[in-house]
Amino acid sequence: xxxxxxxHLSIGTLILMLATGCQKPEAAAPTLVEVQxxxxxxxxxxxxxxxxxVLNPLAQAAIAPKISAPVKRFYVQRGSKxxxxxxxxxxxxxxxxxxLVDNHGSYDAAQAEYxxxxxxxxxxxxxxxxxxxxxxxxxxxxxxQIVQSRKHLFAEGAIPGRDLDTAQxxxxxxxxxxxxxxxxxxxxxxISREAALKSAQGQLxxxxxxxxxxxxxxxxxxxxxxxxxxxxxxxxxxxxxxVAGAPLLIVMDTSSLxxxxxxxxxxAQMLKVGDTASMTVPGxxxxxxxxxxxxxxxxxxxxxxxxxxxxxxxxxxxxRPGTTVHLAIAGKTMPHALVVPAESVINTPDGKKAxxxxxxxxxxxxxxxxIGWEDHSVIQIVNGISAGDQVITKGAYALDDGTxxxxxxxxxxDSGKAGGSN
Numbered sequence: 219x220x221x222x223x224x225x226h227l228s229i230g231t232l233i234l235m236l237a238t239g240c241q242k243p244e245a246a247a248p249t250l251v252e253v254q255x256x257x258x259x260x261x262x263x264x265x266x267x268x269x270x271x272v273l274n275p276l277a278q279a280a281i282a283p284k285i286s287a288p289v290k291r292f293y294v295q296r297g298s299k300x301x302x303x304x305x306x307x308x309x310x311x312x313x314x315x316x317x318l319v320d321n322h323g324s325y326d327a328a329q330a331e332y333x334x335x336x337x338x339x340x341x342x343x344x345x346x347x348x349x350x351x352x353x354x355x356x357x358x359x360x361x362x363q364i365v366q367s368r369k370h371l372f373a374e375g376a377i378p379g380r381d382l383d384t385a386q387x388x389x390x391x392x393x394x395x396x397x398x399x400x401x402x403x404x405x406x407x408x409i410s411r412e413a414a415l416k417s418a419q420g421q422l423x424x425x426x427x428x429x430x431x432x433x434x435x436x437x438x439x440x441x442x443x444x445x446x447x448x449x450x451x452x453x454x455x456x457x458x459x460x461v462a463g464a465p466l467l468i469v470m471d472t473s474s475l476x477x478x479x480x481x482x483x484x485x486a487q488m489l490k491v492g493d494t495a496s497m498t499v500p501g502x503x504x505x506x507x508x509x510x511x512x513x514x515x516x517x518x519x520x521x522x523x524x525x526x527x528x529x530x531x532x533x534x535x536x537x538r539p540g541t542t543v544h545l546a547i548a549g550k551t552m553p554h555a556l557v558v559p560a561e562s563v564i565n566t567p568d569g570k571k572a573x574x575x576x577x578x579x580x581x582x583x584x585x586x587x588x589i590g591w592e593d594h595s596v597i598q599i600v601n602g603i604s605a606g607d608q609v610i611t612k613g614a615y616a617l618d619d620g621t622x623x624x625x626x627x628x629x630x631x632d633s634g635k636a637g638g639s640n
Contacts, residue, residue, distance in 0.1 A: 250624040253613030255576055257606050258558050263598055265549040265591040267488065271479035271497075271528065273541045275470035277445045283309060284438045286462045294449050294467070302446045306467055309460060311439035314432070321425070321432040328425035332418045347403040354392070354399035361389040447471035448535070475537050477508065477528040479545055486524035488549040489513060495528045498544040499537065506530050506537070510547060546594070556603075557596040562611045563589060573599075574614040575607045582610060582623045 287309035294306050368385045371377045451468040460466050477497060481489075493510040508530035517524060528545055530537065558573060566572050572586045587602030603609070610623070617623075 250580075250622050251582075251613060251617065252626045253574075253576075253582070253610045253617075253623045254627075255608045255610045255625050256559060256562075258556055258599065258603055258609050260554050260556050260605050261596075262551060262553050263555040263557055263591055263593045263596065264551045265488070266496075266546040266593055267481065267485050267549050268544065268546050269479045269481055271477040271543055271545050273537060273539050273543060274476045274478055275447070275472050275539045276474045276476060276529075277447065277471035278539075279444050279447075279469045280465040281306070281441060281443065281467045281469065282463050282465050283441055283460045284462055285309065285314075285435065286459065287311070287439060288459050289454055289456050289466075290439075292452065292456055294452070296449055296452055298449045300443045300447065300449060300469060302443060304443050305440055306443055306449075306469075307441040307460075309439040309441070311436055314436040314439055318429075318432040318436050321429040325425040325429040328422045332422040334418075344403075347399070351396070351399040351403045354396040358389075358392040358396040361385070361392040365389045441466060443467075443469050445469055445471055447473075450539075470539060472532055472535055472537075472539060475530055475532050475539060476511075477530065477543055477545055479526050479528070480518065480521060480523035481526055483517065483522070483524055485549075486513060486526060489526065489547060493548055495545055495547040497528065497530055498546075499541060500543075502536075505546075508545075552591065552598070555591070555598045556600075556605055557593075557598055558603075558609045559611050560592060560595050560597045562609045562614065563587070563597055564614055573603060574610040574617055575603060576610065576623060576625065580622055580624070582614070582617055582619070582621050584619050 290308045290310050292307045294300060300306065365382075365385045368377060368382045372379060372382045447469045448471075449467055450470050451465070454460060454466060477495075489510055491510055491513060495508045495510060497506045497508055499506060508528040510526060511529040512525075512527035514525040526547070528547065562573050563571055564573065566584070566586065570586055571589050572584050574582045575585050576582055585602050585607075588600040590598035590600045592598070608625070610617070613623070
């Protein structure tokens with residue numbers, strides 16, 4: 219009896235175990251993936267051309283002296299603000315001052331000689347030549363009268379022929395003297411006077427030139443700023459010798475800066491002078507606004523690019539020349555473009571662009587798209603989706619096609635994106 223009971227118990231246990239093993243487990247509920255999404259919408263979009271650029275001063279002067287001399291005194295330091303024409307440094311100039319005094323004396327002497335030549339010497343020579351001509355004229359007239367008189371007397375037989383011949387010989391000599399006096403006066407008035415004046419004028423101009431040269435040499439010992447700005451470099455100290463042609467100070471006008479960028483010709487053709495630009499500067503939280511002030515009319519021969527200048531105000535000197543910045547220059551504007559947030563565009567395994575949209579049944583599906591312009595946080599969609607489609611902005615990465623999703627509201631830090639949140 220106990221053996222039968224044990225056998226029946228074992229069979230019952232086995233049946234129970236088999237029955238339990240054949241029961242199917244209940245199906246698990248599908249997992250919902252939380253995502254953020256916005257509706258694709260039409261809005262105005264502006265194409266921004268982005269490029270790196272280097273800040274340059276509005277004006278810059280590497281001031282080099284024209285003479286070599288020890289530095290007598292500096293009047294500025296690095297960081298000093300200077301005005302145009304302000305005295306920055308003085309070089310040793312005692313020898314130049316002495317040379318100026320010497321040449322000034324020579325110039326005064328040449329002026330005196332010129333006055334003498336124009337008011338005394340030249341008029342005196344002319345006056346003497348005129349007197350000589352007057353005497354020769356009077357003598358010629360007298361001899362002509364004598365010859366006429368003796369001709370009458372000879373015709374009447376009152377004098378011998380010898381007296382007439384003597385008078386005629388004297389007339390010839392008087393005529394020759396008159397001709398010489400006339401020629402001499404002409405020479406004095408036309409040639410000698412002009413030559414004397416030119417000689418005196420040349421000596422005066424030569425003395426004046428030497429004086430001006432000495433004066434310029436003395437002026438070169440005073441180093442002045444050709445532009446208004448800030449002293450950015452001063453390599454020497456007082457007492458050291460400044461070499462002609464070597465920079466003694468560098469002054470930059472940093473009240474405004476130029477961000478010089480090089481763009482491909484196709485992009486440069488989209489811009490015009492006056493276009494707005496935004497500049498991102500390392501170490502600064504907020505971007506700086508600027509404007510396009512120059513578009514080069516010619517290509518750079520080395521890189522075949524177009525140089526574009528963006529001018530930004532720098533009244534407080536916050537920006538520094540030489541800094542590499544990132545520019546976003548506003549180009550053309552499209553008034554009605556289908557856009558989605560830039561973060562919603564993903565790359566497919568084959569390298570194409572796509573977005574994840576949410577179907578009416580709450581499943582996510584990948585949609586290949588063609589993109590156009592990019593304007594900061596939004597991207598234009600040329601084709602692939604329609605306005606109103608719900609596009610996943612957060613959570614689309616590595617999401618399988620057909621996954622059930624649940625749309626949650628964006629956090630406060632995500633608010634303000636294009637299209638808003640559902």
